[in-house]
Amino acid sequence: MPRTQRNDNFIDKSFTVMADIILKILPANKKAKEAFVYYRDGMSAQADGEYAEALDNYYEALKLEEDPYDRSYVLYNIGLIHASNGEHDRALEYYYQAIELNPRHPSAFNNIAVIYHYLGEKAKEADKSEEAEAFYDKAAEYWKQAIQQAPNNYIEAQNWLKTTGRSQMDVFF
Template sequence: MAASTRFPTDRLSSSSIRIRRPLMAAVAATSLALMLAGCQSTTSTDVLKVERAQGSQQNIASLSAVIAANPQDPEGYNVRGSAYGRAGEHRRALEDFNRAIELNPRFYQAYANRALVQRSLGDQAQAAADYNTALQLSPNYDVAYIGRGNLYRQSGRLDDAFRDFNRAIQLDTTDPRAFHNRGLIYQARRQHEKAIEDFSKAISLSPNSAEPYNGRGISFAAMGDDDNAFQDFNTAINLDGKLAESWANQALIYERRGDTARATKSYSQALRLDPNYAPAKTGLARTRGGAKPA
């Protein structure tokens, strides 16, 4: 089970637009105990949830017309780069962010945006350099702390990631990703009460996101509070029924309650959504084989 795989953990931003992109990853675990022993992400899509209209070809065409009329305005390139990022056209996004920075070398939002694209293209070192530059230019830019924190977290540098998420929170960020991601680190450290506080804050800031409910539910389950865990997993399913981890999390609670039939059904639904989701595979094998979860 994973503590959430698709919460929007990164954001392309500009002075006029902020764009969300996806993130976080599944931790293969055969039981709650194993999952909680290592609930950090092991893989990451870094694909943000897309606001389709803003990444549409129609919107990009409109932005291109603005750039044609104002070719020396770096903001136009930054906004269009963000739209390309939403549409998954990373190479074109990178070209626009490069141009924005060429026109304005102190454009800190463009550096942070370019860092996110570079992460998507696998250039982690350059992404880190761009986040560092963004923070040198704007030391209170919470988006860059969160982005760099995610970079650190996914590379296993949890202490560095924790410091960056803390810094964003100290800056009074209203971005739910800072709390959600710090909650994941608390969870990895088995500090579940603190994790629950952070996931709850993320929920208050983004009540329609399924992922922090999954995260909080896992910590509730780790503390033996299956009722609250079950409620959170059900809420996650109601908000987004296409997340395999939500169904696998729900199945685990059914399994712990001895309701093998419902557990099997939920694990099967998780596998329909993601045939490679390891926690659902192992859970289904247990329920069909009569074994009990740890």
């Protein structure tokens, strides 16, 4: 049984009904609509912490989805799952693929920066200051790109960039 038929709370049921209506009136081909159903089920499973099921749905969506913009969001969500599982290298791969398809994806740039910052913190804890600085520099570059695209977001990143001297940009909001 598809996940969307198992949802038992009002919000999920409402979202499913609305998504089904949109799918019926949307001028998209059958393949694109099927890809969306897998994507929607993947998001639902991900929200429930059912990461294996979410990944299965996202991989099916990737097989069907042809639109680069939509594919970028599927790839981004796969990256989120890998990041939440501590699989940083795999997460980075998917975030990079998402950006390749959609270079205006500030969340992907932000998440790449977050991973590099985390790796910098781990290197710093291990007394590897050169390595830490290299990771921090990478984090700074990706945060700058995220902030350029979404200037009112990532306030903590903006503050970190300023306080570490990695950016002379003014806060944009």
